[in-house]
Amino acid sequence: MSEIKIKLTEKILTIFLLLIAVGALTIHPAQEVSISTLGGDKLDTIFNIVSYLILFYFLLLYWKGFLYVATRSPLQFLLLAIIIFSLLWxxxxxxxxxxxxxLIRIYFLAIYLAMRYSLKEQLRLIAWALGTAALLSMLFSALLPDYSHKSPELLNMWSGIYGHKNELGYMMAWSAGVFLHLALSSHQYRWLMWALCGISICLIILSRSTTSLTILLTMILLLPFYKFFKKTNYKLQVVMITSALMLLIIFSILLVNNAETLVGTSGKDLTFNGRSDLWELVISKILERPWLGYGYSAFWTSNAASNLRATYEWASNAHNGFLELLLELGFLGFLTFAAGFIRFFVMAMTRIIYVAKKPEDYWPMQMLILIVIINFSEARLLTPSWNWLMYITTSFSLTLDYQRNYHQSYIESFYSSQK
Known part of the structure; x- marks a missing residue:
């Protein structure tokens, strides 16, 4: 009986940590109404302190497991080491x-989740957090006027509990994706999964976040592709990957050649609301310090960014996750991240080919696609955010799964050779 209570307590603490990470406990009105959270900044500080204490408790309880995960994911911890050493410059x-x-807190939580829960269990725990965020966003935006935008350019666009329409849209893209995959995979509570998926999609529409709609449509369109991909042989898989890359290149060329028409239909200008002009200046700054960058989260508050801030008052980051990474850690950090990303991609594709039985098994690959699309127009890599938590957690989990499967297959082949 005591063991069951301990497991239940641990799950409750885990869900509490995920609720903090997803932003369901630090509720923001629309940013032009107030920049403070509901309950004030002191409540936010209390949640941070409690989360550190819970993680410290887990670290004491499972310190061997923490060390094990850390030693099995060298690329992710090499990237963290570069971030820490960037303090020197x-x-x-x-x-x-x-x-x-x-960020270090995010790494500890990611290690704990990968160590204690399988990918399927993680998906269900994540659903608790995202479902809570979706319901609260619907409730606050529908009943309280302060949770919808009032500024002329964003009038009546819903911001939910996140303070800005884009943040609500991104989080609901995660939510809709998770509940979509669970609804297609599970018979139990399927009606609830579809209901929460529907609520998340409604919130994306009400936020008017075109990027989030693009993410959702991309995930839906890729589902039958994964199923077909799994049934093909190795040679056909290579042909399919090559064809997909060629189609992507052709699509990109068509997009560039017809950019004026395409962006006009979405209400945006050709410079992506000024982002492309900003990116030109950011690239010139990257080339000034190409190898090590300006230090982790150190560029935009430094004198080196004074000209950019004067020209683009709205820019507090590069509005592109990959350019932001190059700004902070240079090509050293970017190439380390790229190596880890490619490894993640290979493991996620391997899972689809050899392991996947239900749509929920496609989630790691869908997550990669989601993260890439988000970071094309927003800087959400290497930040203490939900996006980076999901990326690191799934990377650790795939690594542990791969090594367990490899170890098991090695044992089976050893015993078969002894017969």
């Missing part, structure tokens, strides 16, 4: 230290 040491604390 940081342009703004205070800013680097502030954000680094949150």
């Amino acid at each position: 940081s342009e703004d040491l205070s800013s680097s230290l502030t954000y680094m604390r949150g």
Whole structure:
């Protein structure tokens, strides 16, 4: 009986940590109404302190497991080491230290989740957090006017509990994706999964986040592709990957050649609301310090960014996750991330080919696609955020799954050779 109570307590603490990570406990009105959370900044501080204490408790309880996961994912921890050592050349040491604390907390939570829960169990725990966020966003935006935008350019666009329409849209893209895959995979509570998926899609529409709609449509269109891909032989898989890359290149060329027409239909200008002009200046800054960058989270608050801030007052980041990474850690950090990303991609594809039985098994690959699309127009890599938590957690989990399967197949082949 005591063991069951301990497991239940641990799951409750885990869900509490995920609720903090998903932003369901730090509720924001629309940003032009107030920049403070519901309950004030002190409540946010209390949640941060409690989350550190819970993670410290888990670290004491499972310290051997933490060490094991850390030694099995060298690329992810090499990237973390580069981030920590970037303090030595940081342009703004205070800013680097502030954000680094949150990032290290994300790594500890990711290790714990990968160590204690399988990918399927994680998906269900994540659903609790995202479902809560979706319901709260619907409730607050529908009943309280302060949770919809009032500024002329964003009038009546819903921001939910996140303070901005884009943040609501991104989080609901995660939510809709999770509940879609669970609804297609599970017979139990399927009606609830579809209901929460529907609520998440409604919130995306009400936020008017075109990027989030693009993410959702991409995930839906890829589902039958994965199923067909799994049934093909190795040679056909190579042909399919090559064909997909060629189609992507052709699509990109068509997009560039018809950009004026395409962006006009979505209400945006050809510069993606000024982002492409900003990117040109960001690239010139990257080339000034190409190898090590300006230090983790240290560029935009430093003197090096003064000209950019003067020209683009709305820019507090590069509005592109990959350019932001190059700004902070240079090509050293970017290539380390790229190596880890490719490894993640290979493991996710291997899972689809050899392991996947239900749509929920496609989720790691869908997550990669989601993260790439988001970071094309927003800087959400290497930040203490939900996106990076999901990326790191799934990377650790895939690594542990792969090594367990490899070890099992090695044992089976050893015993068969002894017969």
